Amino acid sequence: MTSKLAPCIKLSNGQQMPVVGLGTWRSYENEAEQAVKDAIDIGYRHIDTAFVYENEHEVGRAIKAKIAEGKVKREDLFVVTKLGGIHHDPQIVEHACRKSLSNLDLDYIDLYLMHFPVGQVYKGDDNVHGSGELSDTDYVDTWKAMEKLFDLGLVKGLGISNFNAEQTERILQNCRIRPVVNQVECHPAFNQKKLIEFSRQKDIVITAYAPLARPKPAQKWPAFLYDETAQDLAKRYNRTPAQICLRYLIQLGTIVIPKSVRKERIAENFDCFDFELSPEDMQLMDRYNSNTRLIPFTGMSHHKYFPFNTEF
Numbered sequence: 672m673t674s675k676l677a678p679c680i681k682l683s684n685g686q687q688m689p690v691v692g693l694g695t696w697r698s699y700e701n702e703a704e705q706a707v708k709d710a711i712d713i714g715y716r717h718i719d720t721a722f723v724y725e726n727e728h729e730v731g732r733a734i735k736a737k738i739a740e741g742k743v744k745r746e747d748l749f750v751v752t753k754l755g756g757i758h759h760d761p762q763i764v765e766h767a768c769r770k771s772l773s774n775l776d777l778d779y780i781d782l783y784l785m786h787f788p789v790g791q792v793y794k795g796d797d798n799v800h801g802s803g804e805l806s807d808t809d810y811v812d813t814w815k816a817m818e819k820l821f822d823l824g825l826v827k828g829l830g831i832s833n834f835n836a837e838q839t840e841r842i843l844q845n846c847r848i849r850p851v852v853n854q855v856e857c858h859p860a861f862n863q864k865k866l867i868e869f870s871r872q873k874d875i876v877i878t879a880y881a882p883l884a885r886p887k888p889a890q891k892w893p894a895f896l897y898d899e900t901a902q903d904l905a906k907r908y909n910r911t912p913a914q915i916c917l918r919y920l921i922q923l924g925t926i927v928i929p930k931s932v933r934k935e936r937i938a939e940n941f942d943c944f945d946f947e948l949s950p951e952d953m954q955l956m957d958r959y960n961s962n963t964r965l966i967p968f969t970g971m972s973h974h975k976y977f978p979f980n981t982e983f
């Protein structure tokens with residue numbers, strides 16, 4: 672078992688964020704706690720969850736156990752969670768954040784992201800994650816309410832998720848506290864080079880979600896994990912295709928958060944930062960980009976704040 676730690680990227684607010692984190696979407700109740708414990712043992716210090724994943728309790732239990740064991744201290748960890756769509760109303764943002772803190776059983780969140788620029792109507796029940804009814808709350812107003820969480824010491828950093836360049840710019844023009852991260856879909860088939868470059872110029876780091884594009888081995892999909900070029904690359908570097916993919920994304924400048932609940936894969940995915948792809952091999956990986964979204968959130972595409980109707 673490796674005990675090395677992933678390198679960190681220094682965010683614009685000075686926080687150090689590990690370049691590899693554990694994703695937890697669809698890590699269910701009976702899986703998430705063990706997955707996070709395994710991840711911490713392997714060396715992960717960055718965990719990604721969200722209010723809507725309904726596993727903040729399990730993530731928190733794992734963290735508490737590893738701190739009690741003396742494996743890590745709270746300050747060694749970088750815990751990310753997200754404000755859900757139903758909590759965009761500025762009046763309930765603090766309530767939502769305190770709810771996540773209570774679920775996680777933590778005093779503060781390292782990075783709190785607005786999960787999506789489009790909110791949903793809140794019906795007074797935190798456990799109903801999507802009535803399907805979208806709200807008109809302006810994400811800038813939601814952001815201003817999130818800034819107060821920083822003032823209260825509940826969060827160390829603030830960020831956005833699924834924002835396009837124009838929406839990011841609008842936040843930047845209207846904020847007191849800058850977003851340090853934008854978490855977006857990013858993998859070799861949708862490599863987000865334009866958004867990465869735009870964000871770099873604004874001092875915002877991209878976290879790549881679905882970095883493995885949710886593999887379907889039976890269909891040998893996505894190609895960048897299963898076709899001949901990927902297999903050849905993996906052989907040449909004595910790595911797995913998943914490690915080549917994650918390394919590619921890190922070299923593009925992103926932070927990766929692959930999800931797994933299997934210990935061997937959690938370890939495999941972590942082992943991606945102590946080798947380097949050559950410029951020629953980066954170009955080979957570039958060829959997989961088809962600019963196609965895997966997760967288009969089409970149910971919201973008519974909304975005025977829908978982020979994916981622009982080029983990037």
Ligand SMILES: NC(=O)C1=CN([C@@H]2O[C@H](COP(=O)(O)OP(=O)(O)OC[C@H]3O[C@@H](n4cnc5c(N)ncnc54)[C@H](OP(=O)(O)O)[C@@H]3O)[C@@H](O)[C@H]2O)C=CC1
Nearest residue numbers: 694695696719832880881882883884885913929930931932
């Ligand atoms: N902000 C947002 O809107 C979004 C955020 N996210 C975040 O990003 C994380 C990662 O994205 P996610 O959608 O989970 O997709 P990923 O690309 O991380 O793929 C996860 C899937 O890949 C499998 N897997 C993991 N490692 C390997 C491997 N080495 N080889 C083959 N298969 C593997 C997992 O199965 P198994 O567990 O069985 O190993 C799981 O089915 C999420 O978990 C979540 O935290 C994701 C989507 C949207």
Ligand SMILES: O=C1CO[C@H](CO)[C@@H](O)[C@@H]1O
Nearest residue numbers: 696697721723786787966
């Ligand atoms: O973060 C998330 C994981 O992906 C899901 C879609 O497939 C999203 O609904 C959710 O917001």
